[in-house]
Amino acid sequence: MTLKTLLLAASLAAAIATGQTSQQTVFKAKVFNAITTAQASAPLPNIGQAVHVMSVFFPTAVADVTGIVFRTEGSFDNTTYFPISEDITTATYNGTYAYAIARCNGPYPYVRLRYVTADASNRPLTANYTGSIQPIGLVKLSGTRYIADSPLAGATVDGPGLSISGNYYVYNRRMTPIVPAQWTSRNLDALTVRTDGIGYINLDIWGNTRSYQMVCTPLPSSPYRIRVHFLRLNGMRAGDNPNEIGVALRNTSDGKFVLNYIYLYSQWIGGRWASFSSEASQYWNNPGSYDSQPIHSFDIQDDGTNRIWRFWDGFRTYRNFNNTATEQQLRTEYTTPDEVCFGGSGQNGNYRFSTTLVGYDVNPTW
Amino acid sequence: MNALKALSVLLFFAVTGTAQPAAVFRKVLTGITTAQASAAVTNMGQTMHIAYVFFPGQTTTQSGIQVRIEASYDNTTFFPISEDITSAANVGGTVYDVVTAFGPWPYIRVRSLTTAPNAMTVWYAGHTIPTISTIQDKPDRFIL
Numbered sequence: 001m002t003l004k005t006l007l008l009a010a011s012l013a014a015a016i017a018t019g020q021t022s023q024q025t026v027f028k029a030k031v032f033n034a035i036t037t038a039q040a041s042a043p044l045p046n047i048g049q050a051v052h053v054m055s056v057f058f059p060t061a062v063a064d065v066t067g068i069v070f071r072t073e074g075s076f077d078n079t080t081y082f083p084i085s086e087d088i089t090t091a092t093y094n095g096t097y098a099y100a101i102a103r104c105n106g107p108y109p110y111v112r113l114r115y116v117t118a119d120a121s122n123r124p125l126t127a128n129y130t131g132s133i134q135p136i137g138l139v140k141l142s143g144t145r146y147i148a149d150s151p152l153a154g155a156t157v158d159g160p161g162l163s164i165s166g167n168y169y170v171y172n173r174r175m176t177p178i179v180p181a182q183w184t185s186r187n188l189d190a191l192t193v194r195t196d197g198i199g200y201i202n203l204d205i206w207g208n209t210r211s212y213q214m215v216c217t218p219l220p221s222s223p224y225r226i227r228v229h230f231l232r233l234n235g236m237r238a239g240d241n242p243n244e245i246g247v248a249l250r251n252t253s254d255g256k257f258v259l260n261y262i263y264l265y266s267q268w269i270g271g272r273w274a275s276f277s278s279e280a281s282q283y284w285n286n287p288g289s290y291d292s293q294p295i296h297s298f299d300i301q302d303d304g305t306n307r308i309w310r311f312w313d314g315f316r317t318y319r320n321f322n323n324t325a326t327e328q329q330l331r332t333e334y335t336t337p338d339e340v341c342f343g344g345s346g347q348n349g350n351y352r353f354s355t356t357l358v359g360y361d362v363n364p365t366w
Numbered sequence: 367m368n369a370l371k372a373l374s375v376l377l378f379f380a381v382t383g384t385a386q387p388a389a390v391f392r393k394v395l396t397g398i399t400t401a402q403a404s405a406a407v408t409n410m411g412q413t414m415h416i417a418y419v420f421f422p423g424q425t426t427t428q429s430g431i432q433v434r435i436e437a438s439y440d441n442t443t444f445f446p447i448s449e450d451i452t453s454a455a456n457v458g459g460t461v462y463d464v465v466t467a468f469g470p471w472p473y474i475r476v477r478s479l480t481t482a483p484n485a486m487t488v489w490y491a492g493h494t495i496p497t498i499s500t501i502q503d504k505p506d507r508f509i510l
Contacts, residue, residue, distance in 0.1 A: 048389030050414070050497045076391065076418070076489045082460050083507040106416070106510040107389040107493045133388045135497040151497075165499040166509065363505045 023047050026131040031113050034124035040114040041127075043078060049131030050107040052084070053139070057126045058091050058119070061098035064181055065091040069117035070100075070127070074108035081112065090181060094144040098123075101146035103139045138166060142198070159199035160231070160358050168199070168359075171295040173314040174366050175229045175359030183215040183357070186341065187276045202356045205243070207346030211277035212259070214343030216250060220362050222331065223304040227312055228342055229297045229359035243353040245344035247298045248273070249307070249337035256335035258283075260298060260309055261345075268320070270309060270327070272334045280334075284326050295358070300340070307331045386410065388494045394476045395488040403477035404490070406441055412492035413470045416510075419451050420487045421461040428461055429453040432479040433488060437471035444475060458506035466510075468496055 026045045052072050058065045072085040085104035092098060113127055137149025140158065149156060156163045161170040161177060168177050177199030185194055191206040192213055201215055220226070228247045246261025260270045271282035297312040309327040310317040319327045342357045390412060394404035417435050421428045435448035448467035455461065476488050502509040 048387045048493070050389065050493045050495065076393070080420075080422075080460065082458060082462070084510065086504075086509060104509065105497045107391070107414075107491045109391045133495055135495060166502055167500075365503045365505055 024133045025049075028129040028131075030126055031129050032115060032125060032127040034126055035115065036118060036122045036124055038115050038118045040073070040081070041112045043075075043110045043112055044129050044131065046109065046111065047131065047133065048107060049111075049133050051103065051105055051132040051135055052111055053101065053103045053130040053132070053136070054085070054088070054113055055101045055128045055130075056088055056091055056099060057128075058098040058123045059126065061091065061093055061123050063098070064093050065098045065119055065121075065123060066181065067117065068115075068119050068125075070113070070115050070125075072102075072104050073112050073114050074106060075110040075112075076108065078110045081110075081114075084108065084111075087116070090179065092141060092144050092146075099146075100141075101139050101148075103136060103148065105135075138163065159197050160356065161199055170229065170231075170358045171293070171314075173229060173295060173297060173312075173359070175227065175297075176361045176364075178357055178360055183217045183342075186214045186216050186343075187211065188213045189346070192346070200356050200358045201342075202354060203343060204352060204354045205344050205346040206352050208349030209277065210244075210279075210345050210347040212244075212246075212248070212273070212341075212343050212345045213276075214248065214250075214341040215357065216339045216341035217360070218339050219249070219302075219337060222302045225299065225301045225363050226340060227297055227299050227359070227361040227364055228340065228357070229295060229361075230342060231356040231358055232294045232296065243344060243346050243348050243351065245353075245355045246342075247300070248341040248343075249300065250339050250341050251335040251337050252339055254335060257337065257341065258307070258329075258334055262296070283329070284321065286320060297359075302331050305331060307333065386494075390490075390492045392490045393487065394490045395478060395486065397485040397487055398478060399482045399485060401479055401481060403436070403444070404475045404488070406438075406473040406475050407490050407492065409472065409474060410492075410494065411470060412474075412494050413468055414493040414496040414498060415448070415467040415474060416464060416491045416493075416498075417448065417451070417467075417476050418464050418489045418491070419454050419462060420489070421454055421482075421484055422487060424461040424484055425456055425459075426461070427453055427455045428483050428486070430480060431482050431486065433465075433486075434477055434479070435465065435467040435490075436475050436477050437467075437469070438473040438475075439471070441473045444473070444477070447471065447474075450479075457504075457508065464501060464508050464510070466498055466501060 070088040073081040074084040075081040088100045091100045135151040137153045180196035193204040195202040248257040248259040250257035272280040299310040299312040299317045301308040433451040436444040437447045438444040454463040498510045
């Protein structure tokens, strides 16, 4: 064998050695470039990656972009696709542009990005994709930036809750953390302080008249089941005009709502309200004490016909009255609500009180 | 010169042929209604195993099924390495369910232990790096 042949064989052998290193990551920049309409991408490059990171940018936005739906989808046959990620519904404005990053897992022969619901203001969207064979941890929003956890990270503290493998718990109750931007303030007193944090809204309520101050978000379409979770208030005092806290289903047109609220320490009252400061009549008024936990979870169901009020203790739902009609009405009784509200009435002029909304679930499966 | 060309071609294919894929996919059971087990899937040393059970064309929950991932050391005696899928619900318009298993095994297969109410198709995905911790059941999707 000549020297030339030996050298060629040696260089080829070196190429073999480097060729044995498999590709770990695949990038696809501008999967979508400045689009404004809903659409799905072609299948993305596939090296057998099981980790998928999608990023969406709104370069012309000057505030948070909400009302969008963007997701990653997988398929085994490039025909039937199904979502494999949570939806991106908000792009956070960081002072320069609005963006969002999300991660999901799973090996699939075909993976694509899909812009399901486009921005109503027609701001152009650009989306990028990264596929990785190596794992990464959860991607979380911290202020106005997205930070990925280490793949070795275990349970992490997020606001008032604990995130474990993508699920979120407060006082051992699984729930969906609050997205403050989705809750609109209603009737807040000038001296009331609303504080938005990661996964929660705190209301530090001041008042000296009986008038509900609330934060509200649109209800899902009927039929539905929602759960609202909040931490116990302080600043109550038996005797003179106790402060109240509760959950209401409200109609934004006529301002009426139906409300379940805590009165004194553990007494629950449900009823009809004509306005924030006018209680019309009551469904129930239970003087018994039956809930002493620091966290309360209301489970409200609209089954298409009836509106059913229950409590949830982290494991099961329950009602309190033998007569099931007490905690149930027709879904259109008194008013047909289109938003759910959380808040309180600070009628005790001597005491402020503080309460925190920590979770809101829509059609939970647990 | 001919020998050199032959050597070059062989080495070229050796370079391209040694890149190991990270994932393996296989439709292990297609349109079945009877109890049966798949053949052993391709094994490249994957340690994460996922089985997806689909009921194409169905819109309601399919119950009474029992599908699992099984492993063996000799391709004769198999044992379960996953929980059983016992039903598949309509999830976001598709009737399907998913289960995972972990660990390196010489032989891996998917087995349906019961008759299925309608034609059932099962896919297997295996991956060399475990990236999934839990399966989150959402109203319209599974998040791995």
